[in-house]
Amino acid sequence: MPRDTGDTLEVSIWRGGQDGAYQSYSVPSRDSQTVLDVVTYVQRYIDPTLTYRFACRVGMCGSCAMTVNGRPRWTCRTHVSKVSKGGNLKIAPLSNLPVIKDLAADMRPFFEKWQEAKGVFEPTKTRHDPVEAIRPNEPARVAADEGIECINCGVCYAGCDTVRWNADYLGPAALNRAWTLMNDRRDSGQSQRLAAISTDGGCHACHSHQSCQEFCPQSLNPTGSIAQLKRLATKAYLRGEIGS
């Protein structure tokens, strides 16, 4: 058995589906231990039926996000000492998404909204054309780059109050992606995207609570992107380019 510090973590983990309940486990505390390691310990040594999801282990895939002591986080990159409250951990699946089982949430609604926000590149050129020369310091490119390193982990979506209150709201990640595309001059889907993000569940639904910005493990600022989208949408409306 691996070395431990002699202390014990009291870990409460969500078991079952939407109507499940918390169960408690005692896990030895270690110097080097992430929340994912704690969950793994429970599956390996205490209850082999525990379900959770992870893949890359280093914060690149966004598969292992869960709610840890009330806040959505990547579990692979969260050291226990950063979040444990007096040796207590409460771990649940991501909020605002259906529960599949235990700690695994269904990410489909998140990706469906990504598509509803037209979060996909619409090409103007083909593989037979040269790569377009775009200076990295062009203002639009700088704006796109600021939001581009999203790994679609769903942390912002799970932490967003507006998503909780309004099931139609597209959410921070999808709108942030839409904003990066509005700044991509190679893209041909601008007017349809602007229409898509101007609907009831679009950018105007955001109340700027800024939880997304606070929770984003990549330090992105979806609230800022959404504010820019609001400005674009309002201008387009005033010009009569999109409906109300």
Added chain:
Amino acid sequence: MTIERTRTDILVLGSGGAGLFAALHAHDHGHGNTVTIATKGLLGKCGCTRMVQGGYNVALHNGDSIERHFMDTIEGGKWLPDQELAWTLVSKAPERVRELENEVGCFFDRNADGSLHGKAFAGQTFDRTVHKGDLTGIEIINRLMEQIWKRQNIRKLEEHRALALVPTSAGDALAGVLMMDVRTGRLHFVQARAVLLATGGGPTMYRYHTPSGDKSMDGLAMALRAGLPLRDMEMVQFHPTGLLAGPDTRMTGTVLEEGLRGAGGHLLDGAMRRFMADYDPRAERATRDIVSRSIYAEMKAGRTSPNGGVYIQMSHLGPDKVRKQFKGMVDRCRDSGFDLAGGLVEVVPTAHYFMGGIVCRADTSTELPGLFVAGEDASGMHGANRLGGNGVANSTVFGGIAGDEMPRWIAANGGYRAPDEAVLALEAERCLHPFRNAPGNVHALRERLMEVMWDHVGVIRDANGLSRGLAELDAIEAELLRTGVADDDRAFNLTWHDWMNLRSLVETSRIIALAAQRRENSRGAHFRSDFPEPGAFETSTFTMIRKRDDALQITDEPVRFTHVRPGQTLIEPVLAAE
């Protein structure tokens, strides 16, 4: 257990660079064929393309050439690559990068004038590696998965595990794939006219490894059982510096980038002594394979840090400077409780990439009609060593080719084929095997496998160790077959999947050990302390292993120098003089 049955014209297994590209091409240029993509985890989130940090090798820049990229690939592969495959890789890469930029929507880093930036990468004679910062894989996969989600006609089976390639009764073609819906634990047979195997390799049978946790060599284990020939199976690439965070940590084994050593980082043994100069005059800046072997030798000699590795030290370069230059790495270490900028971090060599795989043709077809292969499951592009930046080029180039080729093949070769019901029943029973035994400790066996492979089939090998390793593998397999899993809930039962993962890993581990035993020289990633010389390049052979009537056959196949012979080059003299 009942097996549900469904049909699709084209079935793609895997959602890394190869799988996503294949689905995209098969959908867009597939003449109305139905396309299904199945993946063990979430679409685009599992697998290793996403984890690519370095970038994408492509001869697109002024002064570079396809021939130069080709020669770098062949020489890097120590003259073992299949030259047709390597040529296809380098000559198709420019089109694929333009497709990624212009059609898929990736945006790679630019020079100040707006042209594509090419960075220097080890083992290459030109700065040709196109990248997006050090998160190139995320940019490629995010944009590809958006395109796949957009195409609603592509059927997506997430958290679906492939269990077996099921042939026809005559065994003359593939009929389809037995799969499991991980979320329910139910089996279903997907009959398909053409199947792409793109599940990714990933040598996770070593105590220290970099690939994502879902990887367990299922593709190669399935191919082996289906009788397909596997080549270069001794070729496991180790990265010299994986993070060592102690037992039972998922983060152990993940890569600390090579740039740390390039920038002047020091490697220290357990007694805080720099040791690399004992092995190579370039010290820490020696090539990946030499640094890996040197650290491994230090570990074998017992001169280790508390967790059994060595230390990397950056602080002498100035913590603030390190923090700025290697922000991603410093943050990652900090999140696991280590101070890379100012302190010492324990590191170990870590199994990174698998050059071995299924023998295939340049159009991704295999010996089994109806089965195509791309990405890390395929073999022959890299020979004895893969260049950094050729991995993502390989998966995307050949994934796209497979997506073009499968509809053509279907048009020429007709309809659905009936599966061999006996094989189907046998394979279904195979995955239910652990429910027949009393529950045991699957994880302890996995640890034992990782120890055996690390100690006996690892960075430095010899005849004695390999025989011992093979005997141990037999013992582990026998014990695994006696070890059960509780049958109380089959839905999303990770421990059941751990059992199946381990079985795939044991089967492929045996092939690695046998191939390593067979190759009595040292080439690229394969090093034999009892045969340290590379042997004559002119008479190079590669190992090939297949299963026939339950016996493993191993042969040495001559490398065919179809484009260039050892000692020659394709690079024009005027360029070579630069």
